[in-house]
Every structure is written in C-alpha cells, then in structure tokens.
Amino acid sequence: MSDEQKKQLQTQLWNIANELRGKMNADEFRDYILGFIFYKYLSEKIELYADELLEEDHLTYQQVIGNPKSGEYIEAVKAAALDKLGYFLKPNELFHYVAQNGSTNENLNEDLERILNSVESSTMGTDSEEDFDKLFSELDLNASRLGKTVSQRNELISKVLLHLDKIDFQLQNSQIDVLGDAYEYLISQFASGAGKKAGEFYTPQEVSQILARIVTSGKQELKSVYDPTCGSGSLLLRVAKYVGRVDRFFGQEMNNTTYNLARMNMILHDVHFADFDIKQEDTLEHPQHAEFRFEAIVANPPFSAKWSANPIHLSDDRFAQYGKLAPASKADYAFIQHMIYQLDDNGTMAVVMPHGVLFRGAAEGHIRKFLIEDRNYLDAVIGLPPNLFFGTSIPACILVFKKCRQDQKDVVFIDSSKHFEKGKNQNRLRPQDVDKIIETYEDRKAEDKYSYVATLNEIKENDYNLNIPRYVDTFEEEEEIDLDELVAEIRKIDIEMVEIDKKIAVYTKELGIESPF
Numbered sequence: 001m002s003d004e005q006k007k008q009l010q011t012q013l014w015n016i017a018n019e020l021r022g023k024m025n026a027d028e029f030r031d032y033i034l035g036f037i038f039y040k041y042l043s044e045k046i047e048l049y050a051d052e053l054l055e056e057d058h059l060t061y062q063q064v065i066g067n068p069k070s071g072e073y074i075e076a077v078k079a080a081a082l083d084k085l086g087y088f089l090k091p092n093e094l095f096h097y098v099a100q101n102g103s104t105n106e107n108l109n110e111d112l113e114r115i116l117n118s119v120e121s122s123t124m125g126t127d128s129e130e131d132f133d134k135l136f137s138e139l140d141l142n143a144s145r146l147g148k149t150v151s152q153r154n155e156l157i158s159k160v161l162l163h164l165d166k167i168d169f170q171l172q173n174s175q176i177d178v179l180g181d182a183y184e185y186l187i188s189q190f191a192s193g194a195g196k197k198a199g200e201f202y203t204p205q206e207v208s209q210i211l212a213r214i215v216t217s218g219k220q221e222l223k224s225v226y227d228p229t230c231g232s233g234s235l236l237l238r239v240a241k242y243v244g245r246v247d248r249f250f251g252q253e254m255n256n257t258t259y260n261l262a263r264m265n266m267i268l269h270d271v272h273f274a275d276f277d278i279k280q281e282d283t284l285e286h287p288q289h290a291e292f293r294f295e296a297i298v299a300n301p302p303f304s305a306k307w308s309a310n311p312i313h314l315s316d317d318r319f320a321q322y323g324k325l326a327p328a329s330k331a332d333y334a335f336i337q338h339m340i341y342q343l344d345d346n347g348t349m350a351v352v353m354p355h356g357v358l359f360r361g362a363a364e365g366h367i368r369k370f371l372i373e374d375r376n377y378l379d380a381v382i383g384l385p386p387n388l389f390f391g392t393s394i395p396a397c398i399l400v401f402k403k404c405r406q407d408q409k410d411v412v413f414i415d416s417s418k419h420f421e422k423g424k425n426q427n428r429l430r431p432q433d434v435d436k437i438i439e440t441y442e443d444r445k446a447e448d449k450y451s452y453v454a455t456l457n458e459i460k461e462n463d464y465n466l467n468i469p470r471y472v473d474t475f476e477e478e479e480e481i482d483l484d485e486l487v488a489e490i491r492k493i494d495i496e497m498v499e500i501d502k503k504i505a506v507y508t509k510e511l512g513i514e515s516p517f
Contacts, residue, residue: 006181006182010182014185017186019156019159020160022145031139031261032139034186035116039115039119040165041171041179042087042089042119042267043096044171046077046088047094048171048172049084064077065091074090086272087119087128089119093115093118095164099161102157106150109153113139113141120134131267131276131278136260138256180237183265184205184237187232187261188202188205191390203300204426206428206429206434208234208298209434210382210429211238212235212238212241212298214398214400214438214441215297216242217438221243222243222247222296224247224292224296225295226249226250226251226292226298226339228251228287228301228339229252229253229301231253231262232261233249233262233263233266235300236249236251236266248277249277250294251277251278251279252278252279252288252289253280254281256280259280285308287338293343294344295344295347295348296348297347297350297351299335301351303332303396304331304356305331305332311325317341326363327362330356332356332364333357333363340377343401348400348401348402349400349401350399350400352398353397353398355394357466358397358467359466359467368466373460373464375403377401377402377403379405379408380398381468382400382416382437383413383472384396384398384417385419397468400441410453412440412451413451413452413454413466413468414441414450414472416433416436421433448473449473451472452473
C-alpha cells in the first residue's frame, strides 16, 4: 500500500468518525469509533482463521450458517480459535453480517451489545480472559448521545458500520499493517482534539521515536519492554518498530478507558495475547510487575502529578535505598525511582520529564545526586523544543538511564530546543531533528550551541544541577552597533521628516483645511 493510499484510508476513517461526532466531545466519539474498528478487526481475523480451518471441508465460515453440521463446525472453530486467537465469534456475530443486516434490524444496538459481551464471555476460564475482560465496557450503545430514541441510535450505528464495512484492512497480507497504522493515526487525531486529556493516552510520534530509538540502540532483539504509564500503548508498540523482535510487552495504566485502548491497540497490532501483559492500577501505589526486570523501559508519565508520598514507601525496595521520597506535590522522581528499580542490569531507560527535575532541590536534589554520584546511572539529558505535547506547553526533557555504565564517567547534554518546525497550535520535530538527537546521543559528541559531554566532576562542581544551559552554551552575541553610523542615520531621517512636514503643509493649504503643524 502506497503512502497516498494510506492517507486516503486515514481520511476515510476520520470522516466516518465524524459521522459519530454529533454533540459528543473528542474522547467520547473516540471510544465508539475505535471500539467498532476493533470489533471489525476481531471479526475479520477470526473469519480468515476459520476459513483456513474449514478449507478441507470446502466451506467458508459464512457458509456454515444453515449447514446441517453447523453446530459441529462452530464448536471445532471455537476450540481452535480460543487457543490460537484467544476469543470467539459465531459466523452470524461477525461484523460484516451485522453491518449488512443493520438497517433492517430494529434491535441492532441490543444485538451488538450482546455480541460484544459474548466476545468477552467466550474467553472466561481461558488464558486470554484477563486480556479481554470488560474490553468493551466504555461502549454504551444505549447512550442518549447516539440518539434520543432507539431507532435514531440504530440508524446512526448502522450507518457507521456500513461505512466501515466497505474498508479493506488487508489482514490477509501479513507484510503490511494497514489497520495498525490507521488506528495509530486515529489515536493521534483524537489526541490533538482532546485538550488536557490527550496527555493521558498519547505521546507525540516524533518524541516516541526518540525514546524508542534510544532504548533499542545497538540491539536486534529485546526480551522485554515496559511502560509504567502506558496510556494507549503506542509508545510500547513504537519500540517494536526499531528491533527485529520484542518477546514481551509490559505496561500499567490507571485510567480504565485508556487501559482498554491499550489492550485493543496491542491486539490490533497482532501482538498475541500471551505476549503482552497490561494491568490497570496506580503504578506508584500498587505496582503490578514488581517481580520483573526489563531490558528496555520507556515512559511519558504525567508531569508533576500528585502522589501519597506515604512514609511507608521508605520500606519499599523501590525507594528505600534513597532515604528520601519525592514530594507529594511532584511524583516525577517517584516514577524515575520506580523505573530504575524495574530496569535490568543490561537495560536502557528513556523517560520524558518536565525541566524541574533537572534543578529542583530538597528531596529531589538528594535523589538526583544519589542517582549520579552513588550509582552513576544517568547517561544523557536531552532538552526538547517548547509546545510539543498535547494539552501542555511546559518545556520537557528526556532523561536516559543505564545500569551498565561502570567505566563511563560522563553525561551527554543535548539542547534541541531550537530545532523544530513551528505549528499553528503545536510545534513538531522534523525527521532531521530526530536524527540529529539520536546521532549526537550515540556518538556522544560535543557540538557548539547544541551538545556537550560533561564529566561527572563537572556535574559535581555544579552541585548536581543538570540545568542544560550550565553545560551547553547557547548564548548568541548580539551584533555590534556602530553608534556614529546610527547617529548619522537618525539625522538623515530628521531631515527627511522636515521635508515631509513642508509637503503636508502645502497640501493642507491647497485643500483649505487646518494644518496639523
């Protein structure tokens, strides 16, 4: 599929999404359209698989309907599908079947609700149960925002299903990920219209590229990748684009809607249910993967979020060695400590943070000093351009940590704050800006006005303050002003003004109006 065809598909999907919009806000109609797309994916996936199973019987899955042995065929497909795909749908529950009969079905919304519930219930007692549990819980098909009456709701849902039914996601072609790319596009579009809520589920693509390329640098395969604030899961999936293989994906997300979105995103990108483990809980208060250590960690936690900072955490292995907790009003370093604890000895961690983590004192300064002086974990500090993130204009940076830095006695500082493309509502990093950051980080090279490789002694002399201008001199000298030339220019202007005043006086006299002079 060409780039132009992909763009056309994305436009089609966005137009269909706007059919649903009505009076709904961005995050409401997002949940419906992404939920319907996911249902279409599940249907087409199981139909392809069932057709393959039934090939020896010279049947397709749709042809099973009305077949004298339909019960036997359906049970056989169910057993195989639950093992292979992790869920099951009957042939008359498939998206295409429902969409084609939707306009004449007075009970469409009820039937659709039952079908989506049956997807979840089909997994009960199987290995995939947790991955599908309450996956469609945010899709209220009887909500008044879809229409005041049942018939109005049915009409709208039927129209959207028919539009989606015409789109070919080419699931049979394993070499391309048409649906995965389209899904990512829609998530980014919804993020751009969701205001402050956008940061809860999406990291701008260019920033996620930097994080992903850093943690995969020099590697062809990863045993595991982890995001403790995974949002829609896009950052985890981005990492997989830069290595040949990721064995397992781990994530944790507190928001229920976003948690559902992350699981759908994993399945849509053809990640087998056994290869991802996404949990819903507060990461700092109730970590769900404490027993694991990860080869790669990426994250864009909520900036300066509040947390309990309960003294009981001082006995928690994640925080105990530091002797101090991040303040209750700013959980930034609590997230860093959590991730450091989960990082494997050969692992790399890249995390987006507000600039305050570079220089704030008190407990944060103590933790920062410990990470640098006692552990030597900090590998790089990357300053990003302003206004890159959805819902906030706060300047941000990327911190890179490694546990295998025994012989490395320096930290790379990069100031990319002036390297970006200015947008109307939001700035963005260009491909060359991303490449420059990665090349500078990997080569650990100093460049005037852009980067500097600081020794640990230099950082110590700065009292472990990591504020980037202390290391990267971006000061631009102003051009010298020739005062004699300036005075001469002013005198010339004065003479010209006298002549202009004389001309105005002549014109006003000719016109018979009072002169302003």
